[in-house]
Amino acid sequence: MSVASAIRTRDAAELPGKRDEAWRWTDLRGLIRQVPAPSEALDPASLPPGPFDALADEVVIVTNGQGAAHIGVEPGESKTVALRVVSRGDGAHAARISVDIEVSGRLTLLESYEGEGAYLGQTGLMLSLAKDAVVERIVLAADDAEGVTVSQAEVGLAAGSSFAQTVLTAGARRQRIETLVRHPGGHAELRLDGVYLLADKRHADLTTSVTHSAVDGTTQQLTKGVVRDQARAVFQGKIIVAEGADHTDARMGHHALILSDRAEVDAKPELEIYADDVACAHGNTVGALDEDALFYARQRGIPEPEARALLTEAFIGEVIDRVEHEGARDIVRAWAAERLRV
Amino acid sequence: MLSVSNLHAAVEDKEILKGLSLEVPAGEVHAIMGPNGAGKSTLSYVLTGRQGYEVTEGSATLDGEDLLALEPNERAARGVFLSFQYPLEIPGVPALTFIRTALNAQKKARGEPEVTAPEFLKLARTKAAELKIDFDMLKRALNVGFSGGEKKRMEIFQMAMLSPRFLILDETDSGLDIDALRIVADGVNALRSPERGMLVITHYQRLLDYIKPDRVHVLSGGRIVATGGPDLALELEREGYDKYARAA
Numbered sequence: 001m002s003v004a005s006a007i008r009t010r011d012a013a014e015l016p017g018k019r020d021e022a023w024r025w026t027d028l029r030g031l032i033r034q035v036p037a038p039s040e041a042l043d044p045a046s047l048p049p050g051p052f053d054a055l056a057d058e059v060v061i062v063t064n065g066q067g068a069a070h071i072g073v074e075p076g077e078s079k080t081v082a083l084r085v086v087s088r089g090d091g092a093h094a095a096r097i098s099v100d101i102e103v104s105g106r107l108t109l110l111e112s113y114e115g116e117g118a119y120l121g122q123t124g125l126m127l128s129l130a131k132d133a134v135v136e137r138i139v140l141a142a143d144d145a146e147g148v149t150v151s152q153a154e155v156g157l158a159a160g161s162s163f164a165q166t167v168l169t170a171g172a173r174r175q176r177i178e179t180l181v182r183h184p185g186g187h188a189e190l191r192l193d194g195v196y197l198l199a200d201k202r203h204a205d206l207t208t209s210v211t212h213s214a215v216d217g218t219t220q221q222l223t224k225g226v227v228r229d230q231a232r233a234v235f236q237g238k239i240i241v242a243e244g245a246d247h248t249d250a251r252m253g254h255h256a257l258i259l260s261d262r263a264e265v266d267a268k269p270e271l272e273i274y275a276d277d278v279a280c281a282h283g284n285t286v287g288a289l290d291e292d293a294l295f296y297a298r299q300r301g302i303p304e305p306e307a308r309a310l311l312t313e314a315f316i317g318e319v320i321d322r323v324e325h326e327g328a329r330d331i332v333r334a335w336a337a338e339r340l341r342v
Numbered sequence: 343m344l345s346v347s348n349l350h351a352a353v354e355d356k357e358i359l360k361g362l363s364l365e366v367p368a369g370e371v372h373a374i375m376g377p378n379g380a381g382k383s384t385l386s387y388v389l390t391g392r393q394g395y396e397v398t399e400g401s402a403t404l405d406g407e408d409l410l411a412l413e414p415n416e417r418a419a420r421g422v423f424l425s426f427q428y429p430l431e432i433p434g435v436p437a438l439t440f441i442r443t444a445l446n447a448q449k450k451a452r453g454e455p456e457v458t459a460p461e462f463l464k465l466a467r468t469k470a471a472e473l474k475i476d477f478d479m480l481k482r483a484l485n486v487g488f489s490g491g492e493k494k495r496m497e498i499f500q501m502a503m504l505s506p507r508f509l510i511l512d513e514t515d516s517g518l519d520i521d522a523l524r525i526v527a528d529g530v531n532a533l534r535s536p537e538r539g540m541l542v543i544t545h546y547q548r549l550l551d552y553i554k555p556d557r558v559h560v561l562s563g564g565r566i567v568a569t570g571g572p573d574l575a576l577e578l579e580r581e582g583y584d585k586y587a588r589a590a
Contacts (some may be wrong), residue, residue, distance in 0.1 A: 300440070
């Protein structure tokens, strides 16, 4: 049972729903009575440029589930690839993309979801990092308010490799961005960050699961979000430290601002630790904007909407500052600022 | 300049100010002294429009304009500046960004041209040097991790940058050692001018050795119960507030 197979078989009963523990806050089964017909093919040449095209050595486009299915980085090679996942129309489509980074290869993967319509889309990514490979993955999810999308990435690390990820999303009618990481320790480093900025009735679900299976691994995770109107955010972060995975250092933080009475944030941070000698911590806060700070800014002459935007931008700025690629950092910062100044 | 008349104000339905009247003409520095709980901070928040401070009666005008009808940021744009007793920390916003945003917002509200980045930085460097503030500190998030004294100095720096017309200093001396106090007082005194008015709120007389007031008012029980010259501050220092607390 999976979203991809539901789309393939057009059987809505295969969609995950609230009876599935991992999907209880992102119920697709209850939302979609009938899986839409397959999406029509879409000519990539008809598209406007993507958000990261100017930064990339290579642009890979997947339109309505069709297009290049593989990105490879040779041993020692270093490159920046823009991966555009484009959805148009009201159909259903699924795509599968594999990304292989060979020994000591370096990849900056600038991934964008660009949607228009009431589509149902699923994207499955398999990322495989060889020894000492270094990857920064930045995901900018700009789906349609009527779209339903699921992005599922499986990441396999090797000893000495480094994987840093920042997901930024404005949500969709229902949206889930999932990252599962196999962490072998061996001084491999993992950063899994996220930002959600949700308005209207949008929904976003950031789900991560990291399994540390051996000694000497680190995981740093920071997710921050802002919800307003009747939006709903879901954060599920799980870190498993298996028996014997000693000296694991794992930190998880999730902090949300709720800017309206009818907005909702559901958070489930989970640490499962079976090893003895580890440093693990998690923090989770959900609150409103600091009214005292707001008054302070207004006393200095900053009008209320601008003061709110300044403080919320600063709040999520902590996550954006961690993006290493400078050009991409500027783009996502501007993207976020635009969404906060409404 | 500032004219407060029969001001009554409540916090959570509890009346704190009970008919306070006060005139501060342009060019003068007035001190408000009083025991804890007299309503000193309430007065500063009512004048600046903090939420939760409800005016039930009376008026407060600046050069004839009704302050109480204005939003906090509109009052700031008219030139009202409050140096907070406990300045807030603003994580993620560098001090310079915050102050430039404030300055340009005020200028925009007044229909003046905004300052350019080079003009702003030049001004910031000059004022920082005068107040002995390390310029690098201004690149850090405003007040985050600053000591009490540094925060107070940052208030005066903001004041110097924004160049307000009416200054309210709420317990600006608390948390300052004698050297910092002198620097802060120099910063405040540099702003004294025939067009500006100041209200210096303090519990202790010490600050008034450095910022010499024209008039001293005693606030007790939500009202001004005595007014005098600078000597009144010395008398209070010597004899305490007991007699005024009884009068209230």
